[in-house]
Amino acid sequence: MTSRTTTTGAPKMPEGTGNVLIPAVTIGSHAGPDSLRARISSSPKGPGETRVLIVDDELHVRLVLERILDRAGYQTTLASSMREARGRLESQPFDLMLCDLMMPEESGFTLLAYTSASHPELAVLIVSGIDNPEVAEPAANAGADGYIVKPFNSNTILINVVGALRRRAALLEATFQRNRLEDGVATLEAELHAALGHRKAELDEAVGRAS
Numbered sequence: 338m339t340s341r342t343t344t345t346g347a348p349k350m351p352e353g354t355g356n357v358l359i360p361a362v363t364i365g366s367h368a369g370p371d372s373l374r375a376r377i378s379s380s381p382k383g384p385g386e387t388r389v390l391i392v393d394d395e396l397h398v399r400l401v402l403e404r405i406l407d408r409a410g411y412q413t414t415l416a417s418s419m420r421e422a423r424g425r426l427e428s429q430p431f432d433l434m435l436c437d438l439m440m441p442e443e444s445g446f447t448l449l450a451y452t453s454a455s456h457p458e459l460a461v462l463i464v465s466g467i468d469n470p471e472v473a474e475p476a477a478n479a480g481a482d483g484y485i486v487k488p489f490n491s492n493t494i495l496i497n498v499v500g501a502l503r504r505r506a507a508l509l510e511a512t513f514q515r516n517r518l519e520d521g522v523a524t525l526e527a528e529l530h531a532a533l534g535h536r537k538a539e540l541d542e543a544v545g546r547a548s
Contacts, residue, residue, distance in 0.1 A: 387502065388412045388429070392422040392436040392448065393464065398487070402435055402464070405491045406498070419443040426456055433502060435485075435494075438465040438476065446479055453480035460505035462497055464489070 389411045391402045399415045406413050414431070416422040419440055425431070434452065438445035445463060452459050463476045466487040473484040482501035485493060 385410045386412070387433065388414070388431045389498070390414050390416060390422060390425055390431045390434040392416045392419070392434060392440075392445075394418065394437065394440050398437070398464070402494065405494050408491075409495055409498075411498075419445075419448050422448060423451060426452070426459075431456075431459055433460045433462065433498060433505075435462045435464050435498075438463055438467060438472065446476070449476065449479040449481060458505070460501040462501050464494075 389406055391399050391406075391413055393399045393402070394417055396417070399417065403413050403415060414425055414429075416425050419442060422434070422436070426434075436445050436448055445465070449461060449463075452461055460482045461480060462483045462485060463473075463481045464485045464487060465472070467473075468486045476484055482504050483497045485497055
């Protein structure tokens with residue numbers, strides 16, 4: 338099936354969830370955690386600008402998720418396989434991915450490992466028919482921001498989407514602040530080293546004149 342991208346107006350969030358403002362992120366398709374440094378804009382991104390990739394081999398699940406998120410105002414793109422999902426991720430930026438675990442050609446854990454390594458800015462929600470903590474916990478450890486069990490309702494999806502985006506925004510902000518601090522320390526060390534070198538040269542010159 339050809340994936341579709343849908344854009345609608347500002348989202349209508351379920352009561353109690355509020356609006357989410359997440360940092361606008363500009364990161365290359367093969368970015369690793371270190372490349373987050375100084376790439377997070379201070380301008381917030383509203384939910385209406387949030388791009389969501391839906392990955393599931395079952396057509397009706399993709400369409401239901403698409404309808405829920407479209408009505409809430411999110412921009413959605415569909416993928417029916419892991420290979421198609423990776424292609425979508427390489428061709429355009431996404432803020433969130435909803436992914437099934439059990440797919441015909443690959444496990445969702447494979448895609449989780451890929452996104453954790455290549456797209457650390459991406460929030461990920463697992464949407465699976467497996468209701469088992471022994472599966473959900475490894476998914477969380479592999480990088481998932483949430484685990485939704487099928488069947489689901491629209492509020493469950495939307496509340497989890499908001500939560501995943503908030504958690505990922507907090508992680509990106511913390512990473513940005515840590516990297517900025519590390520950059521500041523490195524700059525101070527370099528300036529101190531240069532000043533000490535300059536002072537040593539002055540002292541050597543003074544000693545040479547005195548002798």
